[in-house]
Amino acid sequence: MCGDISGMSKNKTIQVYDRPAGGWGALKSVAQQIFEQGIPKKGALTLLSANQPDGFDCPGCAWPDADHTSTFEFCENGAKAVAAESTARRATPEVISSLTVSELSEKSDYWLESLGRLTHPMLYDRASDRYQVINWDQAFDTIARHLNALPKPDDAIFYTSGRTSNEAAFLYQLFVREFGTNNFPDCSNMCHEPSGFAMREAIGIGKGTVLLSDFQQADAILIFGQNPGTNHPRMLGELRAASKRGAAIVSFNPLRERGLEKFQNPQNALDMLTDQASTISSDYFQLKIGGDLATVKGMIKCVLEADQLAQAEGRHRIIDVEFIAEHTANFEQFAAEALAEPWDVIVRESGLDRAQIQRAADTYMGAGKVIACWGMGITQHKHSVATIQMIVNLLLLRGNIGRPGAGPCPVRGHSNVQGDRTMGIIEKPKPAFLERLGQVFDFQPPQKHGYDTVGAIEAMLNEGGKVFFGMGGNFATATPDTEVTHKALKNCALTVHVTTKLNRSHLICGENAIILPCLGRTEIDIQETGPQTVTVEDSMSMVHLSSGINPPASADLLSEVAVVARLAQATLKGRSKTQWAWLQADYSRIRDKIAAVFDDFANFNERVKVPGGFHLRNTASERVWMTATGKANFNTHAVPVDLPIHQARRKRQSPVFNLATMRSHDQFNTTIYGMNDRYRGVFGERRVLFINKDDIKALNMQAGDWIDMESLCDDGVKRQAKRFMLVEYNIPQGCLAAYFPETNGLVPLSSFADHARTPTSKSIPVIIHTHHAQV
DSSP: OOOOOOSOOTTOEEOOOOSOEEHHHHHHHHHHHHHHTTOHHHHHHHHTTBTOTTSBOOSSBOOOOSOTTOSOOOOHHHHHHHHHHTOSOEEOHHHHHTSOHHHHHTSOHHHHHHTOEEOSOEEEETTTTEEEEOOHHHHHHHHHHHHHTSSSGGGEEEEEOTTSOHHHHHHHHHHHHHHTOOOOOBGGGGTTHHHHHHHHHHHSOSSOOOOGGGGGTOSEEEEESOOHHHHOTTHHHHHHHHHHTTOEEEEEOSSOOGGGTEEEOTTOHHHHHHTOOEEOOSEEEOOOTTOHHHHHHHHHHHHHHHHHHHHHTTOOOSSOHHHHHHHEESHHHHHHHHHHSOHHHHHHHHSSOHHHHHHHHHHHHTOSSEEEEEOHHHHSSTTHHHHHHHHHHHHHHTTOSSSTTOEEEEOOOBTTHHHHHHTTOOSSOOHHHHHHHHHHHTSOOOOSOOOOHHHHHHHHHHSOSOEEEEESSOHHHHSSSHHHHHHHHHTSSEEEEEESBOOGGGGSOOSEEEEEEBOOTTBOOEETTEEOOEEEEOTTSEEEEEOOOBOOSOTTOBOHHHHHHHHHHHHSTTTOOSOHHHHHHOHHHHHHHHHHHOGGGTTHHHHTTSTTOEEOOOGGGGTOOOSTTSSEEOOOOOOOOOSHHHHHHHHOSSOOEEEEEEOOTTEETTEEOOSEEGGGTEESOOOEEEEOHHHHHHTTOOTTOEEEEEEOOTTSOOEEEEEEEEEEOSOOTTEEEEETTTTGGGSOTTOBOTTTOOBOTTOEEEEEEEOOOOO
């Protein structure tokens, strides 16, 4: 794992972590977070309501709930999210205005997070460089005035975070479209956009086809580019159960991640008392960063070669001939191209040898039912769409879509990122959706496609005076090319952020800036008709209720639904037929309108009352293929040999590395809960660079040395990330890993996935220089 480094300060250490994921370390971390937030009793009671039928949906990841009769239905990182939201700390106007925005900008993201919950709306005063308190009416009037003064509606940009509920997201997209634009950049643009694009072309729907119950039936589970131990810890419970019953779990990841190796379930008394851990991965293949497409194509070639041999020898076919004939298109062309791919190219570009690829293929061929999971280690590459379609191709070969225990499973991040898309948060809406929306609400929705995240940054950068409105999230920190993004936001006439806490985005101000503090997922939402519930959709298309249990952090907070409704009233005064106040008063009325627009939500209010909610129809799981061919499509892709990393290496004789950005264990998305990364053995430091020991030696450096990184791009811009400490780690040669957002500035805005335009944050060509401290 990590090499020990001496000579560091007392609170900064790098050490080998050889314990399993979970276990007592997870319980200790949960307890520590609760006490640090000053809520020992409240925090413990709040956690007992997380992911329960009469409680709230965890504001962390989108992994589905396994057992609604379980008292404990939360994980370590979910507990951190709940504790952080339920904190006793308050970022009052006095606290915020005690420092200038320039002074606040010098603070770390961790420091900003630790201030606690915001309590009042605030307006940026440029003369004093401070935020000052305003009331809600003033805030809405100011925003409405700026929006209505724009030359055209498309000069407004409306960002959405994946934590926004279905009800808030639906009203939000309705308001924005009544205002007159489809400018909806959202967090999907930066994470699983390639998953949706790739699967819609291949199987007719942009969502995974599996349910949680399928994990209990799978014979093999393939995990690509994902670290569930940190990003989706509850997934480890399903993997542990699958492993214990004998299912093969095959992990493909450049880094050795502890959660994919060993797991000790903190909610299992026997595991904890006996200090026993379960092996998760039966095979762990450390491919090169970006080598997944070559690896999967190699597996496919093995399957096709085995099938040819079986045919020649008169044995049972390896591929599912009947399924392919009845349900797929383009197989012959695809098979011929896959068989023609040279093995030397596959081996070189995957980073695995042929025997390893054969072993992975043998596991696949020996399993009757196979699930393939993937995360952002797959989606944030230039060739991400092609890689995902290659994974789908692998599943199609043996009919592993549309039957129990099998299928594709993109594991999404934030708790309702999938639901927001379902509700219409998309910059390229389908005409049928716009037509139905217009019929239900009696207006003409705009037809012109809007900006995605990259497009929004480019527009703000090149055209001054726009209005940026962020419904949650941390846009300035989550996006690529940090310096460029900050310049774009500062170029706006107004920036507005709906949020629970202060973050970096609120300090990157336009000419005018407003912060609107909102209720958190854990808090009681009382409207005119009484306490309200909201709904969310998890990674597996289950829609369920969420009800807050804690009093609001401040009497001056509004719900996200109330923010949207009141802003719509102020902005669309006299030109909207929608009864915004009536909808705000009772969220069941919003759900009735959702049902009127989306057929899959028929009888929404009744169906969602069932504990655990209901499952949205997935046509591909029924083997109904909503594609141009009417079938599931095999897609042909050559192993890429001219990616940015190839181009950069051809131009230089000195070493060029491929850098992947990632989260630490004390982090969720851009929120920093602490300075440790326990499973990787890093404590008290975030500016670290994980690197192979042989690469350190080749650079004539040592673990513990401080270096600067420079990314390589043909646009003539010099992008650097300075003062990172080298940490020896089990990662392939030529590959590096470091935390975001510290390294986001190395990702060029112009470098994004083909077709899906997701920033290539997992494959950044970089060179390394010795860091020289400035005197």
